[in-house]
Amino acid sequence: MHSDTGDLYRGFAEREARGNSAIYQDLAEHVARDEEVRALLDGLPTAKRQPNLLFGAVRHLGGPVTEGWPAFRAWVTAHWDEASATMLKRRTQTNESGRCATLLPLLATLPQPLALIEVGASAGLCLYPDRYRYRYLPADGTGAPVAEFGAAASPVTLDCAVSGPVPLTTLLRERLPEVVWRAGIDLNPLDVRAEEDMRWLESLVWPEQTHRLDRLRGAVRVARAEPPLLVRGDLNATVRELVAQVPAGTTPVVFHSAVLAYLSPEAREEFAVTVRELPGHWISNEAVSVLPAVARRLPRPAPPGSGLFALALDERPVAFTGPHGQSLDWFGDA
Numbered sequence: 001m002h003s004d005t006g007d008l009y010r011g012f013a014e015r016e017a018r019g020n021s022a023i024y025q026d027l028a029e030h031v032a033r034d035e036e037v038r039a040l041l042d043g044l045p046t047a048k049r050q051p052n053l054l055f056g057a058v059r060h061l062g063g064p065v066t067e068g069w070p071a072f073r074a075w076v077t078a079h080w081d082e083a084s085a086t087m088l089k090r091r092t093q094t095n096e097s098g099r100c101a102t103l104l105p106l107l108a109t110l111p112q113p114l115a116l117i118e119v120g121a122s123a124g125l126c127l128y129p130d131r132y133r134y135r136y137l138p139a140d141g142t143g144a145p146v147a148e149f150g151a152a153a154s155p156v157t158l159d160c161a162v163s164g165p166v167p168l169t170t171l172l173r174e175r176l177p178e179v180v181w182r183a184g185i186d187l188n189p190l191d192v193r194a195e196e197d198m199r200w201l202e203s204l205v206w207p208e209q210t211h212r213l214d215r216l217r218g219a220v221r222v223a224r225a226e227p228p229l230l231v232r233g234d235l236n237a238t239v240r241e242l243v244a245q246v247p248a249g250t251t252p253v254v255f256h257s258a259v260l261a262y263l264s265p266e267a268r269e270e271f272a273v274t275v276r277e278l279p280g281h282w283i284s285n286e287a288v289s290v291l292p293a294v295a296r297r298l299p300r301p302a303p304p305g306s307g308l309f310a311l312a313l314d315e316r317p318v319a320f321t322g323p324h325g326q327s328l329d330w331f332g333d334a
Contacts, residue, residue, distance in 0.1 A: 005041050005049055006032040012051040015307055021206040023066055024055060030069040037073060040080050047262070048087050052094070052204060057086040060203035091188055094204045095122035097219040098212070098325030099257045099285060100129040101136070101160035104177065105328070106313055108170050110253060110281055113178040115246035119235050119271075120259030121184025123192050123201060124228035125219040130179045132156045132222070139163035139327070150176060155218035164319070164330030181247050182228050185238045189230035192223040212324070236274045243278050252280030258309070258323065260290045272315075284312045285321060299331050 009032040017025035028051050031037050041049045054076075055065055061082055064071040076083055107114060107129060116127050133150035139161045147168045150157075162168070190197040198220055205213045231238050239254055246252045254275055260268045268290065275282045286309055288295055288302050293315045302308045308320040308329075320329040 004046075005038045008049060009051055015305060017051075017206075021208050023207045024051070027051075027055065027065065027069060027072055030073070034073065037076060040077070040084070044084060044087060050092055052092045053087050053090065054083070056092065056200070056204045057083050057090065059207075060086060060090075060200055066207050090200060092204060093122035093186070093188070093190060093201065094258075095125045095190070095201055095216070095219075096212070096257075096324045097125045097128070097132065097156060097215060098158050098160075099321075100126055100132055101134055101158040101325045102285065102311055102319070102321040102328045103255065103257075103283060104129050104134060105167050105170070105330075106283055106311065106318060107177040107253065109167060110177070111251045113180040113250050115181035115250040115252050115280075116179055116183070117239060117242045117246075117252065117254045118182075118184040119239060119254060119256040120262075121186045121189065121228070121230055123190040123197065123220070123223065124182070124184045124230055125192075125216070125223055126255075126257065127182040127184055127228050128179075128219070128222050130176045132158055132219075135159045136162045136166070136168055136328075139329070155221050156215055158215070158325060160322075160325060161327045162330070163328075165332060166319075166328055166330040180250055183242050183245070184228055184230045185233060185235050185242065186230060187232065189232055191230075192220050192227055236271055239271075239274060240278065243280065246280075252278065253283060254278065254280065255283035255285070257285040258287075260284070260286050276315075282314050284315070285309050288320075291315065299333060 009028040013025045013028035017028055058076065059065050063075040063079065118127055131151050131154055133154045133156065135145045135157060136147045137145050137159060146162055190201065192198065201216060202213060205216060231242065243252050284291055284294060288310045294310050294312045294317050298310060298317050302320055307323055309323055310317050311319040311321045318331055321327065
């Protein structure tokens with residue numbers, strides 16, 4: 001129904017783009033009101049109507065997204081065959097290495113060394129938390145960094161505003177997590193060595209966020225030096241296979257960020273049952289309502305409209321996190 005697509009784009013404009021991308025907020029608001037463009041989108045499967053997928057496809061094909069609504073609308077309606085084909089072929093696989101800043105304190109508390117397995121890995125850029133530099137900043141944005149450390153020669157420095165008793169002293173006293181094995185699962189894994197795949201990832205970065213584009217390019221350089229093992233397949237079957245392959249003497253860690261929201265509630269529960277039965281640990285970093293077992297244990301609700309994720313270890317919530325790793329609010333009893 002048209003109203004469903006309109007609601008999707010209105011919600012994106014209000015909850016996701018507002019304050020982050022004035023360009024995408026404006027485009028999404030116009031799509032929500034435009035009957036012809038909504039009708040084009042309604043010809044796609046529901047999962048393929050996402051704003052990020054539409055805007056990323058237009059950018060990937062060289063269409064105008066920064067020139068205003070009239071130019072965007074004219075291009076989309078004239079090139080809909082190309083745009084829709086790209087949307088059907090591709091997925092929103094934003095591979096945000098910035099999330100490593102929120103995962104790192106939790107990874108450092110686990111028995112070392114680690115074998116990382118990422119579900120929904122895209123190009124695998126979040127499999128390298130030990131190869132980046134980190135700056136943890138006061139939540140109010142004033143003063144010197146709370147902590148600064150990491151791989152000295154890394155082309156990537158991740159900034160994260162922190163609040164609450166984040167266990168950064170564990171990192172400072174010991175060292176970065178020791179990752180000795182890394183692998184990922186994706187329905188459509190992207191190859192860091194393939195220029196077309198990397199161009200798609202760049203198309204998914206929002207226009208104003210040039211810092212994220214620079215970060216992406218740096219993370220790609222890191223991954224190209226040691227390309228990850230990425231497996232195409234169903235997450236339930238494949239995660240079992242990969243956990244069975246981890247080297248002896250390592251702690252298997254299955255993790256994911258902004259992935260399970262794309263599954264049905266039934267598929268999420270099936271995945272949860274699978275991971276609960278596996279050895280090692282499970283780190284989830286998802287919207288607060290995605291995993292009911294995590295949502296029930298939250299010590300406090302997330303601020304309304306904040307879009308924050310809930311970071312959890314073995315379904316026990318430890319923090320609220322910014323969707324792109326920009327903030328970490330650690331719970332007092334975590």
